[in-house]
Amino acid sequence: MAAQATRSLPLETNAVRILHTDRIDRARSGELPKSELHHLADTFKLMGDPNRLKLLMALKDGEMCVCDLAAFIGITESAVSHQLRRLKDARLVRPRREGQILFYQLDDACVVELMTIAVGHLRGAAQPHEPPA
Amino acid sequence: MAAQATRSLPLETNAVRILHTDRIDRARSGELPKSELHHLADTFKLMGDPNRLKLLMALKDGEMCVCDLAAFIGITESAVSHQLRRLKDARLVRPRREGQILFYQLDDACVVELMTIAVGHLRGAAQPHEPPA
DNA sequence: TGATTATCTGAACAGATGTTCATATATTTA
DNA sequence: TAAATATATGAACATCTGTTCAGATAATCA
Numbered sequence: 001m002a003a004q005a006t007r008s009l010p011l012e013t014n015a016v017r018i019l020h021t022d023r024i025d026r027a028r029s030g031e032l033p034k035s036e037l038h039h040l041a042d043t044f045k046l047m048g049d050p051n052r053l054k055l056l057m058a059l060k061d062g063e064m065c066v067c068d069l070a071a072f073i074g075i076t077e078s079a080v081s082h083q084l085r086r087l088k089d090a091r092l093v094r095p096r097r098e099g100q101i102l103f104y105q106l107d108d109a110c111v112v113e114l115m116t117i118a119v120g121h122l123r124g125a126a127q128p129h130e131p132p133a
Numbered sequence: 134m135a136a137q138a139t140r141s142l143p144l145e146t147n148a149v150r151i152l153h154t155d156r157i158d159r160a161r162s163g164e165l166p167k168s169e170l171h172h173l174a175d176t177f178k179l180m181g182d183p184n185r186l187k188l189l190m191a192l193k194d195g196e197m198c199v200c201d202l203a204a205f206i207g208i209t210e211s212a213v214s215h216q217l218r219r220l221k222d223a224r225l226v227r228p229r230r231e232g233q234i235l236f237y238q239l240d241d242a243c244v245v246e247l248m249t250i251a252v253g254h255l256r257g258a259a260q261p262h263e264p265p266a
Numbered sequence: 267t268g269a270t271t272a273t274c275t276g277a278a279c280a281g282a283t284g285t286t287c288a289t290a291t292a293t294t295t296a
Numbered sequence: 297t298a299a300a301t302a303t304a305t306g307a308a309c310a311t312c313t314g315t316t317c318a319g320a321t322a323a324t325c326a
Contacts, residue, residue: 017200017272019234024205027191036255037190041183043251048178049284050171057170058160062264066303067150072157079285081304091254100293100302101152108259113250118176121224121243122169129239131195150302182314199273212315214274233272233323 046090047114051075052083055104059093060112063105179223180247184208185216192226193245196238 032040047053054073058064066084070077084104087093094107106112120126165173180186187206191197199217203210217237220226227240239245253259 017204019198019272020201023195023197023201026194027197027201027205030190030194031187032190032252036252037186038183039255040248040251041181041186043181043254044177044186044247045181048174048176048181050174051284053170053174053177054164057163057165060264061159061163062156064156064160065152068153068156068160071150072160075284076286077303078287078305081302082284085304097293100300102303105264106262108254109262110250110254110259112262114177114247114254115173117243117246117250118173119165119169121176121241121247122172126241126243129242129245131193131238152302184314208314209316210273211275211317214272215314218274230323233270235273 043090043092046086046092049083051079052087053115055080055083055087056092056106056111057115059104059106060115063096063103065101065103069104176223176225179220179225182216184212185220186248188213188216188220189225189239189244190248192237192239193248196229196236198234198236202237 031037047056051073055069058069058072064072066080067077069084070080073080084093084095088095088104091107092111093104095102095104097103164170180189184206188202191202191205197205199213200210202217203213206213217226217228221228221237224240225244226237228235228237230236
């Protein structure tokens with residue numbers, strides 16, 4: 001079926017064109033609260049940096065300490081510490097102290113799930129999206 | 134069990150300390166190819182911007198055109214177009230032309246899965262991570 | 267064809283981001 | 297307590313990013 005234009009009139013310069021108000025309303029009704037949306041974006045953003053992602057991937061198979069991670073990735077321990085703090089604040093990783101050493105591990109199973117699904121997406125092993133009826 | 138330090142000797146300034154070579158080796162063995170890791174990070178990074186995430190969330194329930202999305206989010210159509218191009222390049226969205234109008238939809242089911250899992254993570258409904266035996 | 271609508275594109279700029287360096291804190295050991 | 301180890305923190309800076317603006321391209325209609 002062809003989509004129907006809700007409004008299509010001559011408009012002033014810089015006017016906001018609203019073609020399908022029903023779709024905009026539908027989007028609004030399924031909208032997340034602003035703060036939750038921003039937290040969601042922050043979570044993805046944290047996983048969107050190659051070095052942070054490398055940290056998370058490394059922890060997939062077991063806990064590691066700061067200087068192990070620094071050696072593995074090839075940046076300073078300070079940089080690793082900075083990033084681990086952000087990952088910890090977002091509850092993506094969690095530290096466990098053993099003497100002077102802090103061993104970091106993934107906080108919950110979601111983190112691995114997210115990485116697994118995203119890898120699947122990259123490799124093209126995914127079904128086309130079907131919007132709800 | 135207590136973790137054993139592989140090496141713990143006095144080191145020169147700026148020397149790389151390697152405490153647990155076995156863990157570093159384990160991480161290396163499970164490492165993604167460099168290009169794949171970067172593509173993975175790019176995917177998350179795209180989802181890590183509030184406005185792009187809002188675009189994806191809006192498309193969750195059905196396709197929308199550029200100016201609908203611009204009105205919904207509250208940025209210019211140009212900005213939406215720029216972002217949609219990036220999302221399209223990453224195969225997160227896909228356009229369908231109907232006359233002059235381009236309707237965008239989510240490309241595959243992974244996108245919704247990623248958002249759903251991440252929301253679950255935020256809301257704390259997740260099991261602790263258990264590394265493989 | 268020329269006018270209109272819808273979307274795209276490139277350049278430019280303000281603001282965000284990740285790293286390093288120097289230093290501080292915490293824990294263990296002598 | 298003093299020294300050594302492991303990690304954390306704040307400031308500074310170069311780089312990256314998202315937006316807007318102006319103009320280009322694509323499709324429809326008179």
